[in-house]
Amino acid sequence: MIDWDDVRYFLAVARGGSVRAAARGLAVNHATVLRRISHLEERLGAQMFEKLPAGYRLTSAGEDVLELATQMEISSHQLETRVLGRDQSVRGLLRVTLTPILATHLLMPDFADFARLYPDIEMEILSSGELANLTNREADVAIRVVYDRSTLPLNLHGLKGPEVFGGVYVSRDRLAEWQSGASEPLRWIVIANHGVPDWANEGAVRTTGVPFKVTDAAAEIAAVRQGLGIAALPCFVGDADPDLRRVPGANLHKYGTLWILTQGETRKTKRVRLFTEFVSKRVAAYGHRLVGQ
Structure with missing residues (x-):
């Protein structure tokens, strides 16, 4: 055998x-x-x-x-x-996969509220650049921004959330300097291997052709706060940061739609159903923040 x-x-x-x-x-x-x-x-x-x-x-x-x-x-x-799928207890392990920026800048307070409501559920938040695979049972729930729904595997079940938009942001102090007449051009701050997005109209602020590259979103946001230059960020990140401002005249761009995804029989477990229903309501309430209003 x-x-x-x-x-x-x-x-x-x-x-x-x-x-x-x-x-x-x-x-x-x-x-x-x-x-x-x-x-x-x-x-x-x-x-x-x-x-x-x-x-x-x-x-x-x-x-x-x-x-x-x-x-x-x-x-x-x-x-x-x-x-x-037959496990209907409100206890046990619940693994959620999502990007770090969604976890740290949007949903962690909601995860904390859910954990307080259901203290017997052991939550594991898998927030990394590589999203865990639901089909291979690496996670129970995936929260993803999807541009084209047809790219989702057919075996996944989804709750559709709001659309997600991004804009171009600069530090409040650097914007004030520019508005007061400073003429020094700003650098684009980009995550390595991504480059400046095609949609990102730099607006009224002059930029230099020499970028400042980082390896993750947290470093990118920190560099903008330090006044190093401008960066394309999700509106729910840039608008919520008191040290950042939108670049005047720059475009907004649709990243995609937020989906809460589950797979197969796993979605029938009580802890997964409770979590997806809870988070989908919270996400729906964030609609105005996600589209940049």
């Missing part, structure tokens, strides 16, 4: 392209991954991977196994969510 754990390790190497990447993703050591792959190869009587200088490549036998292993994974997740 094939051990499902061996299959999980096989999938991790196939997707990561190396034993090291698989070990990192599974939070185990290098030797454990090798042992599991060796055990699967012994059970099947075939070599799954060819070791190359650039990493691990599937053999023809490995490619055959990959398709069946993926089906096993899907069945495993369906089994897990089906059983979980």
